[in-house]
Amino acid sequence: MNQPAVLFESHSHTPLCKHAEGWPDEYATVAHQRGLKGMHVTCHNPLPDGYSAAVRMAESEFDQYVDLVAKTTDQFAGQVDVRLGLEADYVEGFEAYLEKQLNSAAFHFVLGSVHPQIPEFRRKHWQDDLLEVQKIYFEMLAKSAETGLFDSLAHPDLIKNFTAEAWDPVSILDVIRPALDRIAKTGVAMELNTSGILKTISEMNPYPAMLEEMRSRGIPVTLGADAHVPHRVGDGYITAMEILKAAGYQEVNFFLNRTRQSVAIDQAIASLEFAENSLAE
Numbered sequence: 001m002n003q004p005a006v007l008f009e010s011h012s013h014t015p016l017c018k019h020a021e022g023w024p025d026e027y028a029t030v031a032h033q034r035g036l037k038g039m040h041v042t043c044h045n046p047l048p049d050g051y052s053a054a055v056r057m058a059e060s061e062f063d064q065y066v067d068l069v070a071k072t073t074d075q076f077a078g079q080v081d082v083r084l085g086l087e088a089d090y091v092e093g094f095e096a097y098l099e100k101q102l103n104s105a106a107f108h109f110v111l112g113s114v115h116p117q118i119p120e121f122r123r124k125h126w127q128d129d130l131l132e133v134q135k136i137y138f139e140m141l142a143k144s145a146e147t148g149l150f151d152s153l154a155h156p157d158l159i160k161n162f163t164a165e166a167w168d169p170v171s172i173l174d175v176i177r178p179a180l181d182r183i184a185k186t187g188v189a190m191e192l193n194t195s196g197i198l199k200t201i202s203e204m205n206p207y208p209a210m211l212e213e214m215r216s217r218g219i220p221v222t223l224g225a226d227a228h229v230p231h232r233v234g235d236g237y238i239t240a241m242e243i244l245k246a247a248g249y250q251e252v253n254f255f256l257n258r259t260r261q262s263v264a265i266d267q268a269i270a271s272l273e274f275a276e277n278s279l280a281e
């Protein structure tokens, strides 16, 4: 029985961020093969004053980025719905800059990210007590939600990979719960990022106990492979949705025109399994 494509890849990159390979048409080709309905290109946003410039597009490349995605949208019309997105860093003090940037193009989806590994974050916040650094990270995560600038919070326990020796998945819940209380009040979604499997603590971000806390607060979830190479588009999605079901979720989400769209997880899994089976034939 034919299964319609229903799901989006909501996190993918381009070479403009200087640490990804492959152009959006190559990512869109994989999205099509894997049975995805669409794909957001969400490359790392430009920031002012050379802030972490080594891992993001320059301000002077922003128009090129918007044009690149628009060209890919046209190229794949009728096959895969390629939409303009952005992965925007939350940095205290840059809120007005971000607001202007996000209004300067017709974004369909904006991920908000706290990247604790970048030199500017480390210089400002790092200290010997790594539990303190973890607390600062989750405080920043809650603050990022409260700006109202973002649709979904990317890889929302990323800090564990950079403070792994001090990561206690049980006791840290005392820090995570009040942050999630604040996040839930804003209505923002949070991401289940499958690329965590490739990181120091090999599990998706966030981990299952945190997903259960998100579920109990009614926080919606978007899926992202965080693909920095084309073959990772949609990577781990079926496993991710099984993890979501185990945490009590029945729906998964993506955004169009910055408005949340929900899909039943069972339907989404069936659509991807159908595509895998037809590829194998």
Ligand SMILES: [Zn+2]
Residues within 6 Å of the ligand: 087, 113, 115, 154, 155
């Ligand atoms: Zn990121």
Ligand SMILES: [Zn+2]
Residues within 6 Å of the ligand: 011, 013, 087, 226
């Ligand atoms: Zn990313």
